[in-house]
Amino acid sequence: MWVKFKIFWVKFLRAFTLKVLYPFLMLIGAFLKSKKESFQDFIININNNLVMKLGIKTSKLLIMLPHCIQIDKCDIRITNDINNCKRCGRCNVKDLIAVAENCNLKLYVATGGSLARKLVKDIRPDAIVAVACQRDLSSGIADSHPLPVIGVQNERPFGPCYNTKVSVEKVQEAIKTFLQ
Numbered sequence: 001m002w003v004k005f006k007i008f009w010v011k012f013l014r015a016f017t018l019k020v021l022y023p024f025l026m027l028i029g030a031f032l033k034s035k036k037e038s039f040q041d042f043i044i045n046i047n048n049n050l051v052m053k054l055g056i057k058t059s060k061l062l063i064m065l066p067h068c069i070q071i072d073k074c075d076i077r078i079t080n081d082i083n084n085c086k087r088c089g090r091c092n093v094k095d096l097i098a099v100a101e102n103c104n105l106k107l108y109v110a111t112g113g114s115l116a117r118k119l120v121k122d123i124r125p126d127a128i129v130a131v132a133c134q135r136d137l138s139s140g141i142a143d144s145h146p147l148p149v150i151g152v153q154n155e156r157p158f159g160p161c162y163n164t165k166v167s168v169e170k171v172q173e174a175i176k177t178f179l180q
């Protein structure tokens with residue numbers, strides 16, 4: 001009984017966060033532009049903590065990466081099939097493929113919101129681990145609700161949408177949250 005109540009409460013808090021608090025903060029962020037990214041961080045962190053509390057275990061997991069994780073010098077097309085990657089190690093794609101292979105999972109590269117939505121529709125996962133910037137993650141997490149998503153923020157040493165990186169350990173941790 002207590003467990004059922006706890007799950008109900010966590011789901012309610014998550015729905016409130018993504019459907020009420022998030023749009024409200026984005027409205028404030030439209031006026032306080034300097035705060036917008038920290039609001040998005042805040043939403044992603046609350047969401048991740050709540051999803052972890054749900055204790056969902058599944059191997060039907062979708063792992064989505066942003067296209068900007070591939071280094072611009074690489075002309076190999078990985079959007080249709082990430083296994084085209086030659087695993088040269090110049091970007092994080094090589095290590096992320098290894099992590100996914102170790103867990104028997106597939107990785108997908110989403111070039112935008114519509115492709116991400118199509119992937120979710122086609123694959124129908126039980127849960128998602130998504131890598132992206134604060135803006136795309138927070139909006140993607142809210143769009144996909146009630147599907148459980150753990151968001152891992154990328155690092156942008158050269159600015160947005162260009163040669164981004166991600167902590168492979170953080171992606172690994174997020175995947176482990178869902179695996180049996």
Ligand code: SF4
Nearest residue numbers: 074085086088089091
């Ligand atoms: S690891 Fe190498 S081959 Fe694979 S996407 Fe990155 S740069 Fe291209």
